Amino acid sequence: MKNTGPNFRHLYYFWVVAKEGSITRAAERLGLAVQTVSTQLTLLEQAVGKALFTQQGRRLILTEAGRTALNYADQIFLLGEQMQEALDEADSVRTRLSVGISDSLPKLTAYRLLEATTQLATPVRLVCYEDQHEALLGDLVLHKLDVVLSDRPARSGTLLRVFSHQLFESETIVVGAPSLAAVYEKGFPGNLNGAPFLLPTRNNALRGKIDEWFEGHNLRPDVVGEFEDNALLNTFGRRGLGLFFAPAALVNDLAEQLGARLVGRVPQVREQFFAISNERKIKHPAVEAILSAVPQGGLAAA
Incomplete structure (x- = not known):
């Protein structure tokens, strides 16, 4: 029998249960009866043809299939949240720019690179995240970030569809x-x-x-x-x-x-310092400002 695929409401209930660690707490968070949430989980497992949880005592533990499903659910619902933020900001006078900053990058350098975004005609709202280089590239691929600033390029020969732009040396x-x-x-x-x-x-x-x-x-x-x-x-x-x-x-x-x-x-x-971006048909104006801010000679010392 061919699997019918997930119903997104059922997937959302699964996601909440996985985050809360129990059907009871998930039901409280969702404002639903425990039996309703349990039924939705069963329907989801039937739809995907895999058990997503296993019972250990009173605890629900994700199976290997459940961990895989949770990884995708995280991406789906994060994108949903980002979509809502984008819609909320549609009438805002500021353009949002999500930047990943490598923890090895001098923070004064990061500030000087981002300074170009403050000079655009359309104001920019910066949202900055700091993490290790490879973790930030993963978030960039998932479109959680618009650009990554780092002291090294993305490694060649990987499957990541990202592009390294050397800003200066x-x-x-x-x-x-x-x-x-x-x-x-x-x-x-x-x-x-x-x-x-x-x-x-x-x-x-x-x-x-x-x-x-x-x-x-x-x-x-x-x-x-x-x-x-x-x-x-x-x-x-x-x-x-x-x-x-x-x-x-x-x-x-x-x-x-x-x-x-x-x-x-x-x-x-x-x-060396790099801006790493996704391949995009529509360029983010703030990313373009960063890429063009130091075309020659690097940052001014003064």
């Missing part, structure tokens, strides 16, 4: 709190043996280049901390716990917002 600098910078700014970089450093973790695109630079200059710094999150690294750096690398284009921002002082320039270690 910057040499790096070593900076630190004034008291620490005063110790190491003279004789740079030869005086960095044993210097305390805060570095990105080894899965960061920049870390390999930094390690190569240390090796090339026969330097053995004292690595006092490694951070996946760039903002946390900067917080420790602001407290004077170690020197750290940063894009040269942000030297003035670093001084103003973090109180960090330039120790030395490292032109051999260059950092």
